[in-house]
Amino acid sequence: xxxxxxxxxxCGPPGCSEFAPRGSGxxxxxxxxxxxxxxxxxxxxxxGLQQEQAAAQMGxxxxxxxxxxxxxxxxxxxxxxxxxxxxxxxxxxxxxQTRAHxxxxxCCPRRDCQNG
Numbered sequence: 001x002x003x004x005x006x007x008x009x010x011c012g013p014p015g016c017s018e019f020a021p022r023g024s025g026x027x028x029x030x031x032x033x034x035x036x037x038x039x040x041x042x043x044x045x046x047x048g049l050q051q052e053q054a055a056a057q058m059g060x061x062x063x064x065x066x067x068x069x070x071x072x073x074x075x076x077x078x079x080x081x082x083x084x085x086x087x088x089x090x091x092x093x094x095x096x097q098t099r100a101h102x103x104x105x106x107c108c109p110r111r112d113c114q115n116g
Contacts, residue, residue, distance in 0.1 A: 007094045008036040008068070009059040020085040029084045034091030037072035040065055 013035060020026070036058070043054040044065075055065040079086045 005092045006060055006064075007092050008039065008064075009057065009096060010035050010039040010093045011042075011057075011096045013095065014038055014088050017088045018085065019079070021079075021083045026083045026085075029082075030087055031075050031079050031084050032090070033072060033075050033086060033088045034068075035088065035093045035095075036068050036091045037075065038088045039093075040069040041072045041076070044069055 039058060040054060043049045043057060044051065049057070051062050051065050051069070054069075055062040058065060060068075075086070078084060
């Protein structure tokens with residue numbers, strides 16, 4: 001019996017949840033990225049955190065963050081290279097309720113998952 005999935009803490013949903021290429025070369029296909037994948041990219045690439053720091057902020061193991069991050073990068077590459085639309089939504093996540101107060105610290109206390 002597999003272990004139950006652990007909620008991943010995210011500081012909030014993106015301001016824009018869908019990105020699509022412009023032009024006639026678009027294929028019309030959509031790739032869905034989970035909020036946890038979005039958060040891993042945000043923390044590691046945009047905020048410049050190490051995987052260990054991102055893992056602590058998301059409330060998961062470093063190896064889990066590494067797997068989430070690698071999956072997100074593959075999806076981003078698929079969208080850019082193949083002209084697909086990227087949609088960010090869903091996942092076993094808990095959204096921080098006090099985002100303004102936790103830009104890099106341990107975020108907020110654990111809350112119930114918001115399965116999307």
